[in-house]
Amino acid sequence: MTMLVVGATGSVGRLVVAELLAHxxxxxxxxxxxxxxxxLLPPEAEIIVADVTRPDTLTAAVDGVDGVVLTLGSDGGAHSSPQNVDYAGVRNVLTALSALDETPRIVLMTAIGITxxxxGYGHLLDWKRRSERLVRASGLPYAIVRPGWFDMNGPEEHRPVFLQGDTRRTGTPADGVIARKDIAQVLVQALTAPQATRRTFELVAEAGPVQPDLSHLFANLTPDAPGALDGDGDEPNMPLDQEPEHVRDDLAAVRGRSDA
Known part of the structure; x- marks a missing residue:
């Protein structure tokens, strides 16, 4: 299949590129x-120059894709703020995808503790959570993966564990750790496994080896409720009526396209 990685030169995105090529x-x-x-990327990767903050550049990037992995991360600069990249970047990609005749799968990487x-996180996690809501409202088949702290796992900690409800929210590695390479494996499998559809989950690692087939772990997750804004079990502590007006407008627009 033809897959697009958004955030492809990031520390996780480049591993996703390599994993997709390996498959x-x-x-x-x-x-x-x-x-x-x-x-940074393998020569076999097809490089598409575009900018998620400029919607007019995204049309060619999404044309004909079967799946999209979003590993966006802002660097805090004026051009790359959480609002412009982590949130509006996802919105702009979804808008570009809405013009396609196909129905590509979406896998969005956010973060553990997002709710x-x-x-202590400023507004970063709120903007990432808003991006999750856009993906759920899009009507596209999706999975949303919330990894723990990157590469703070021990040498024997590679067995993936999927959690739901986002109950680990100390803002420290005590919430869970996971190797970047293992995150890439999960993101790629979530892109093609039907059992991962409409699942939102936190991803951490415990002692044990990498598992080559994760379909049983996806199957054990509870899917997000139809029409829900948040993941299964998430605390409802971001009321929609208290959200910024433009965020509510974006959600309404995405829902309108999915109903069309």
Missing amino acids: GHTTRALVRNTARAKR SRSA
């Missing part, structure tokens, strides 16, 4: 900087 998929890497992409609303 035999035609893999497009959406990047802003060609030189950086050629330095904490802790001031």
